Amino acid sequence: MALADSGGDVEALPITADEDVVRVRQLVRSRAVAAKLSLIDQTKLVTAASELARNTLVHGGGGRAEVSTVTNGRRNGIRVHFADDGPGIADLDLAMTDGYTSGTGMGLGLSGARRLVDEFDIDTGPGAGTRVTVTKWSR
């Protein structure tokens, strides 16, 4: 994943309950608006964040989100980082498959989130927790 300058305005939120998912969504939306992302890109990023925040809560047993505004010189973007100390994902290929769920979901959150953003980075393993970082750039 290409590193970009963080604007230094990282905001962190805990994810321990349903209403925290809503809070993450609202923070991401207000940051995306401020970074002048298009309405479609705002909606895509907010939806991806919603999926990843809920995965952090439901599968990761809770964790935190960090939202920052980034720039690569030419464009601004919003980066959201999710981290939990949960069980981690043993078979990442399987988890990223459309329709695979270990629970009762649609199994589209993780794979769908990847399609909704410009950059998607996941670091996970059995017993190692899960960290997902996504970035959406302005056009």
Next chain:
Amino acid sequence: MDIGTTTQFAGLLRDHRDELLKRWTANAGTGLRGRLAEAELARQIRELYDALRGTVVTEGELTLDSPAAVELRAVLGELSRQRALHGFTATETAISVFALKEAVLGVLDAGESGSLRLFVAVSQFVDELGLFTFEAYSRTREALIAEQAEQLLELSTPVVKLWDGVVAVPLVGTLDSARAQVVMERLLQTLVDTGSPYAIIDITGVPAVDTQVAQHILKTVVAARLMGADCVISGIRPQIAQTIVALGIEFGDIVTKASLADALMHTLRAGGFELNRRAVRRD
């Protein structure tokens, strides 16, 4: 409070009952600025006083969490609950308890040895009572707020009859699991009550449709079908449509429309309504 001071306090409560009650009630009344009937306040303070006396005479160290204080805790808890339910503030409630300090100060003989020590100990104990009151008050308020939130939840999910045979649910805001459940129940109940063959779920007011929201909507549609009604989803704005596609969500054979008006037109046409045929022929 150690045993020596407790004994002293017990003596004070026994010997100065009338005077202490009078001062305590008067001080508490100032804090409430006449918002509570005097007789009612006097009754509450008397109850507190007697519960306090029952706690203080028992042997051993005086703390609010000792088994001997069970009656006092119950009276304090009930007082806080009543005040919270009747719209008094937490401060007004706590002041009624703290007012005991000034009352005790008023009857203490300043010249007597140990009275300062006694006052400090009583003061600390009353602080403990005040904190307990505050917590009990908060618990009641929280329960009240949760109850109101539930009522609001009901209010915020209206099911409206758009036409004979067509009901609609306009969804606005975050569709969490609790709300989704209410929406589904309401819609199904309305379908039963009105015998409507068509239902429109309008999501114009939903800011983002993720897999959870989609799953709730799909479940509602399936349930409505089981009741013999057909569902149309309307209000899918361009950005939501693109997001749904990128997520990979499929609405299968469920009819979706851009606007509520389109959805209504569709159901009227499908239902073979007179007015609708004419309207269609015209455009």
